[in-house]
Amino acid sequence: MRAVIPVSNGDTLGAVRDFLRALITEEVVDAVLVPMETTDGAVAPALVADPELLEAANPLAPVLGLNAAPVVGHVSLRTPRARIGVVLRSCEMRALVELVKLRQADLADLVTIGVDCLGTYDVPVYNALRDSKGGGALDSDALLASAETGDLAPQEGYAFRDGCQMCEKPHAEGTDITLELFGADLRVGIPVSLPDDVAVRLGLVAAALDSGEEHGRRVKVVERLVRARTQVRDARFAEILARLADRRLGRIFASCVRCHNCMTVCPICCCRTCLFRTPTFEHEPMQYVSWAERKGACRLPADTLLFHLTRLNHMALSCVGCGVCTSSCPVQLPVGSVFRAIGHRLQGTFDYVPGRDTEEPLPMVTFRENEWSEIGEE
């Protein structure tokens, strides 16, 4: 059903908070996993059981420090478990779908709540922006106002996260409940699509006849936004592929400090202990010397490129383009762009769209008798 969450006094965020609170008080869910504001304005996901505390919930805050999909796994993977509402941006939902395929999360007792994403800042940028406004939570009215036309723009002098700039899937899809911000005047109401039984419990009624028109407006806004973002994305791909052709992967990652941040924050990287954190790559001293002798010199720490190649091998097909890897790289390497550019081609090869459908099998474990016959000896 499509309905409208009423907004009073132009307080969109307040309406979202009321909506989330009602999910708990009307016993749709036992708790809600949602980005929360701390008293000094930082934003981080938290599992909220006390509806009163949702006064601090802010899924509209334009900041993304980590992709919440893996923590959804923490609360959903094993039984016994509670019914949990999880509020996710589109990139988080896509990552969650991939994690379900990798058996790191289970949708059975979850109510997924998608929110159209208006763009996010890196945490330091967000903090700087808050400081420039005198601290506390950031007022995002201007950004919310831009949802109606889709002319999303960061605050002047600041930039959205690298991943967001090239994100061609900012709209929420495939969630149980969807807060459809695009194309709507959010000062008046928030269009929402949700299961009929949930709507009944929350006392929401099907939107009036003009909801079709409103929905049409969202579709148009999304189309335009996707077109523009796709252009940015393709330009970024072309740029990174040219660099790859010219300077190759090894040079792009030459200044990698092996902090493993990209691996730690990557929502798809789900190994308990990464192979690169085991003694597998602790070689004998003479091994390093023999490499140095053979090649003239040997970069240390060794196996840096192997680390990125291995991650590419494991992740690229499932990369949903959230870009938290780039966001968390201390030496500002274009990790996400490399993964997306290579992943995009690889995904195209297998006609695979990560995050689309939990039923879509992972190409890595899909056996086809005749596959990639152009590769190898033939």
Add this chain to the structure above:
Amino acid sequence: MSLSRVGVYVCHCGTNIAANVDVARLAEFARSLPGAVLARDYPYMCSDRGQALIREDVSEQALDRVVVAACSPRMHEPTFRDAVRQAGLNPYMVEMANIREQCAWVHDDRARATEKATRLVASAVARAVLLEPLEERQVDVEPGVVVIGGGIAGLAATLTVAEAGYSAYLVERSGSLGGRVRELDRTYPTLDKVQVVLRELVSRVAAHPNVTILLRSSVTSVDGCVGDFTVEVKTRGANLGEGVDASRDSQTLVVGSVIVATGFDPFDPRRKPELGYGQYPSVITTLELEQRLAAGDLGDNGAAPRRVAFLQCVGSRDVQVGNPYCSRVCCMVVAKQARQLRGLMPDAEITVYYSDVRTFGKGAEEFYDETRAQGVLYRRASVSEIVRSQNRVRLVGEDTLLSRAIGVEVDLVVLATGMEAGADSASLSAMLRLQRSPDGFFLEAHPKLRPVDTATAGVYLAGCCQGPKGIADTIAHAKAAASSALIPLLRGSVQADAATAIVNPALCANCGLCVEECPYGAPALDPFRGVATVNALLCQGCGACAVVCPAKAISLQHATACQVLAQVDALMA
């Protein structure tokens, strides 16, 4: 670095290796490798004396690992494992460097081949020092065999198993036994009546107390491994009579071996529309002529054809239809049918249009000669088209010896249609985890040394499901398959190879990729512990799980990441 004591043995393989590799230099080089305490070269390491050499060194020199630089491990690894086992060493402490198939045989520059051999040996020694002893497990064998397919191959295999004193379950899809052979009239080259031979075989099988025949039945799943297969068989209810409860439709057989004897499909000549089959009644196949010969009625309402043409290689040796292989029986089938027709119609003109005649086998060439001596004409030709010409058909093509166009009107054309892999091969191969060769037939484990075995231990191939065969070859193949299938049963227990995958539960994220990837169904997710586990008996040691596991929580014993990396490093050094 290492406290291991590796002995390296360089085999000359007569001159197979020694001719192209400087074996003495190779042995000298091997002595310098870290961990190696001795290296010898010897004319034949696999000989009794060669093996004794290893055994003596193991005890006298206290070797703890052995590297044999010789042929492929597929050839003699078991031999050398046995040798070190006799000397008291764990059999998994043997590593082979293949300097024959992968070196001496494929290179002709002796200096460079020797250089490559040194790398291969260095690599083998680098891995050998990291080898770990593994324990093989003994598994009891269920004393029975399931035979899938009740054609001549299945019948012969079933009878062999039953005669050896074991239970044989013969699962046949149709309502009767005999398969394709039921459609045949006479054998070649002896011209026996096929149905007499078949009837005798069927009655011996049917009467045998060790045989259970399941007609109208299909195998729906095969689980387990050599010694302990669980085979689900579904029987279509038609014949079970009234009051039969539905549960009897399917039954579970537990057996030690499985024999696949699912046969072939004849090539459908409609796929070559230029030959007019299905369009002109006077164009028939050899199988159809066989039935007419059996019935003693050549069709055509008694007006026996005056001019008959046989066309060889229809659907065989034909890349256009995707069958580049020879079907092996058609040449003799045609020679035999032409001879039979000759006897029935002494005045008819009978011509065989062929591209090559392949009458191999006992008495076959003699039979072919006699057929020609009886006035059957053989014309090397390429027939491009068959068209209608009033009541007859016209053969259009080229005489490839005379380079002259052919245009002949004939009363009857017989297409020698070849054999193809059965239409259900793909689903069977998935269920039985059988590999297929490019022609679609099931792939044997080794074309020469293991012609009836498959990559799955305990599953054997009999007859045409492995490739085209005549009746005699099929029966020989089937009896070989039955004999091989009996080996685990006769031993009573099988040794499960210890080179299987194992899971490090501390690393396993339970993502299930290994479960999806394994072609043998060996890994499973343990719902309580939240980690993958591997059934060592199902594991064939292929390593697919270890490759796909992102955390390398699964590793293949005897090919661990450390061992393989050491091997690669030594190769690249």
